[in-house]
Amino acid sequence: MAITSANQLELLQIADAVAREKMIDPGLVIEAMEESLARAAKSRYGSEMDIRVSIDRKSGRATFTRVRTVVEDELLENEKAEFTVETAKQYLEDPKVGDTFVEEVPPVDMGRIAAQSAKQVIIQKVREAERERQYEEFKDRAGTIINGVVKREEYGNVIVDIGAGEASLRRNDKIGRESYRPGDRIRVYIKDVRREERGPQIFLSRTAPEFMVELFRMEVPEIYDGVIEIKGCARDPGSRAKIAVISYDSSIDPVGACVGMRGSRVQAVVNELQGEKIDIIPWTDDAATFLVNALQPAEVTKVVIDEEAERIEVVVPEEQLSLAIGRRGQNVRLASQLTGLDIDILTEEEESKRRQAEFEERTKLFMDTLDLDEFFAQLLVSEGFTNLEEVAYVEVDELLVIDGVDEGTASELQARARDYLEAQNAKAMEAAREAGLQDDLANFEGLTPQMLEALTADGVKTLEEFATCADWELAGGWTIVNGERSKDDGVLEPFDVTLEEAQDMIMTARVMLGWVSPEDVVGSSEEETEDASAEEAGA
Template sequence: MAITSANQLELLQTAEAVAREKMIDPALVIEAMEESLARAAKSRYGAEMDIRVSIDRKTGRATFTRVRTVVEDDELENYQAEMTVDQAKQYLDDPKVGDTFVEEVPPVEMGRIAAQSAKQVILQKVREAERDKQYEEFKDRVGQILNVQVKREEYGNVIVDLNPGEGVLRRNEKIGRESYRPNDRIRVYIKDVRREQRGPQVFLSRTAPEFMAELFKMEVPEIYEGIIEIKAVARDPGSRAKIAVISYDGSIDPVGACVGMRGSRVQAVVNELQGEKIDIIPWNEDMPTFLVNALQPAEVSKVVFDEDAERIEVVVPEDQLSLAIGRRGQNVRLASQLTGLDIDILTEEEESKRRQAEFEERTKLFMDTLDLDEFFAQLLVSEGFTNLEEVAYVELDELLVIDGVDEDTANELQARARDYLEAQNAKAMERARELGVQDSLVEFEGLTPQMIEALAEDGVKSLEDFATCADWELAGGWTTVDGERTKDDGVLEPFDVSLEEAQNMIMTARVMLGWVDPAELEADAEEDAELEEEQEA
């Protein structure tokens, strides 16, 4: 097949037809044609030649050109596509390295094999264009709900028609035991769009918490308009869910607005989610108050919040325990997901026993270490003293408020406490020295002898060892694996070292060792401060 005037316009018509059919840019089809014609020309003139083809967008005329690039003498490798400066002088005026010489060559006859190859190139380019179009169309639609038609089911995964392209609703993203037949229409949430080798993959979901949030946005105008905000969602798909909402208009009840007249709004969402029961909860910035709401319908007697550990302890009456925990732990699990906290539930009797055990333990501590009788030790515990450091270094006035304690008695108590602590410090330091701890760590500010002993037992014996530690290795932390939070014990955790304190100590050690430039730290701190100001604004 030769590119003659008879079929020049046919190229453009073919490009237009393919572009319309595939709904892509005609220029992409013409570029594919140019590439396929260039390949055919190379098979005729030689693969080493740099043959290029340009198709006129108005007339359809295909121009074949040979391009040669000017290179340094010692870089000349391909004589068909390159030439030296001296060689270029017969074609160009004052040639320089990098210049190109372009000359037109006769068009080629395309045999059957070349035509087939050209067809494959065009089809490949069209497929790539289709994939790019689908990716560009859906990459910015993550988080939206689509109403799609089921095409088929493959190994439990549902393939749906996205027009253009297909999306996949994987087995674990379906609610319960949902099953669909071809041509069924379903609502799905676009969870992720990825560009993969086999083409763009659009992953859909019906179990994502965001799916429920988007459904409420569709059913509740106040959420769509921003008057009510969904702050958190927790789901056990197909069974039960909790959703926390807040209203920015004092005259609108967020829970009532989401429920709707006679439950019409929430019922529409429930029906879409295969009868999933939904608890709508008012959001509160005070975490204990919010948790009490989240554990509904159970009644809560008391809440103790440990902010550092992100744990919360809930005390409930005996008859409310099973309700608070829920069937198979569902209620407390959803409340934990909603608040982002680990929740320990105790009955009032269990909490009373634990507090009594703590009282007895502290009483014994003061009896053994300060040589006190049981009554006096109990007085100290009742006044809120929990350890020897508090007794040893508290202001004297705080001891004098205890019944029967005068100034001499208070001074004697503090002296005993300090003597005991000093003896313990000396013992801890002696043990640390036996383990081989170095002076650089001993002299580091902020570490007590007991801390140094604990570090030495864990293999941290020098300032260099200390500087290589991670903050969580010192202060402890939490790791989430497969949705379950597990505790990571820290070496200095028994000494109530917070994560922030651990970070500061480690960074100070790195600065002392010259590993970190203090100026860079100041610059990073300023950037963080600016970011926080921007976020607040």
């Protein structure tokens, strides 16, 4: 089938029709046609030739050309598509490496096989263009809600028609008790859009916390306008959820605005989520107050926060324990997700027993180490003394406030405490020396004998070994594994060494060894300070 003047315009008409049907650029269809015609021409003239086809966008005329490129003599591999500078002089004036010689060749007469091959090329190119268009259309819509129609279900995954293609609602992204039939309309959250070889893959979700946030954005104008912000959301899909909201307009109650008149706004979200109960909580930057709100409807008696470990202890009355924990731990789990803290819930009785145990432990410490009777040791604990260092190095006036303690008694207490500590230090240093402690580490400022003993027991015996440690290896830290936080114990963690202090000591050791310059350390510290200031300003 030769391309005659009679069907030249027909090429453009076909390209336009295909482009409209597939909603792609007509130019992409014409490029596919050019490639398919070039492939057919190669089968006629020889696959080693560089045959190119150009279709005029106005007349539809297809021009077949043969292209040959000038290459260096030693690089000549394909004489049908390349030639040397010497040979090129027959066709070009003053040829140079990289120049091309283009000559027009007669159009091919396409046979049935060539026509079928050309058709397959066009279909493939059009499919690729269609996939690219679909990806470009949806890549920026990730994080939004879309309506679709259920097409079918495959192995528990629901395939949804979203207009310009198909998307997948996987089994674990469905709310548990939901079931769908072909033709059902469904509202979903676009969780992710990925470009893959088989085409763009669009993943949907109805369980993502962001789905609930977007639903509230649609139902509550104040959230859409930015007057109210959802600061956090935690869900047990299909069962219960908690969202934290804050209002930037003092005249608007964020909880009331989200609930709506007679609960109309929140009820619209609940109905979409198959009856999922939603607790709307006012957000505050005070962690303790926020947690008390997050544990509603349970009443909280006391909150103790360990900011470094990102843990929090909550004390509740005995009768409130089951309500605070919730069915299968649901209430405390959602509150933990919302606040980003690990929560330990204790009853008042449990907390009282723990405090009593701590009191007895400290009392025994002072009795054993300072040779005191039980009553006097209890007096020290009652006044807030928790360890020997506090007794040994506190101002004398703080000891004199204890009933029955005069200056002579206070001096004797401090002398006993210091003697004991010095003996312990000497014992720890001796143990560290026996374990192989070197002088360069022993003389390092900031490390106590007990710290040195712990380091040598862990295999850190020289300043160089100390300088290779990571900060979390010294101070401890937390690691996220499969969504759960796990504790990393630090060698110096029992001595209350913070991550910042560990970083400073390690950098100091590296400077002493000449691994880094003091200027680099100062520059790094200044950058961190600037970053912190910028974050505070942005907040």
